[in-house]
Amino acid sequence: GNSWDLDFHTYDETLIWLNNIVNSHPTISSLINFGSSFEGRQMLGIRLGLNSAAPKFFFDGGIHAREWLSPATVEYIVNQLVDGHDRGDPEIISLLQNVEFHVLPIFNVDGFEYTWNTDRLWRKTRSFNQGSTCVGTDPNRNADAGFGGPGTSRNPCSDTYHGAAPFSEIEVANVAAYVVNQTNIHGYNNIHTNAQLLLSPYGYTNQLPADLADHNQIHNASAAAIRSVFGADYEFGPIYSTIYPAAGGINDYLYDQGVKYAVAWELRGGSFSPPASFIVTSGEEIFEGFKVFSKFIAAEF
Numbered sequence: 001g002n003s004w005d006l007d008f009h010t011y012d013e014t015l016i017w018l019n020n021i022v023n024s025h026p027t028i029s030s031l032i033n034f035g036s037s038f039e040g041r042q043m044l045g046i047r048l049g050l051n052s053a054a055p056k057f058f059f060d061g062g063i064h065a066r067e068w069l070s071p072a073t074v075e076y077i078v079n080q081l082v083d084g085h086d087r088g089d090p091e092i093i094s095l096l097q098n099v100e101f102h103v104l105p106i107f108n109v110d111g112f113e114y115t116w117n118t119d120r121l122w123r124k125t126r127s128f129n130q131g132s133t134c135v136g137t138d139p140n141r142n143a144d145a146g147f148g149g150p151g152t153s154r155n156p157c158s159d160t161y162h163g164a165a166p167f168s169e170i171e172v173a174n175v176a177a178y179v180v181n182q183t184n185i186h187g188y189n190n191i192h193t194n195a196q197l198l199l200s201p202y203g204y205t206n207q208l209p210a211d212l213a214d215h216n217q218i219h220n221a222s223a224a225a226i227r228s229v230f231g232a233d234y235e236f237g238p239i240y241s242t243i244y245p246a247a248g249g250i251n252d253y254l255y256d257q258g259v260k261y262a263v264a265w266e267l268r269g270g271s272f273s274p275p276a277s278f279i280v281t282s283g284e285e286i287f288e289g290f291k292v293f294s295k296f297i298a299a300e301f
């Protein structure tokens, strides 16, 4: 493993880490600037691949500020892809030739910073709400996918507050616009902790998506690969029936915009603040599932 993966890292450290990778690997990577957050922080990500004509797969971590294992696991995956390339691992080289990865390690940058300096269990964004002293919107209830529907709150003080309007949160609008403006993008994974589930559309309705059978197939294969590492059981299925109704999810929005495999994975954890030793454990098992998921995309598109 990489020494980066032995600890959780701040927003500032993560910017340096991204810049270091791109500076030392200009042929396989470049920076992605998704725009600025509500408080003016840069939302910085990385593109990784050897073939810009390959189907694209976007994944992000840290949409919920307190879910620190999520950015850490996303960063573990990036390190595995970079290190695998550097040592000439044929499986990783082939992956980088057949899929182009677009990655945003920390989605909710303002909330994440707030968990480091003020409130470890903060979840939402840090935007202001008119007529309320409560701060923040749940970015995972804010997309234009059944907005305001089941599993959302209209109370700005709630942790599942849907926000004033679809895409009122600049961070959610930035990510949605970025993905929608890509061509040939077929995978999107919005990575959370800690329910240990592989979730697929929909969260806003109990109606089943047209691609349910393919979603179940890719997740069944991913879950088997994850299980092969430490025996952990990750169940899978539509958000609505597998965890609970939750409208306004960005994965649902992107699915309805045509991204066929627009999913949300819930990592292991048991809490929102597991010890740093969980990073390598989570990373090792999730990377196996992630490779299987990526290979399905490479094979189909």
Ligand code: 0X9
Pocket (backbone or CB within 6 Å): 064, 067, 140, 190, 192, 193, 194, 195, 199, 203, 239, 243, 246, 248, 249, 250, 251, 252, 263, 264, 266
């Ligand atoms: O409630 C949520 O947003 C997710 N659980 S969490 O504990 N990480 O907050 C589950 C909902 C997943 N739904 C979508 N991605 N749409």
Ligand code: ZN
Pocket (backbone or CB within 6 Å): 063, 064, 067, 140, 192, 193
């Ligand atoms: Zn979450």
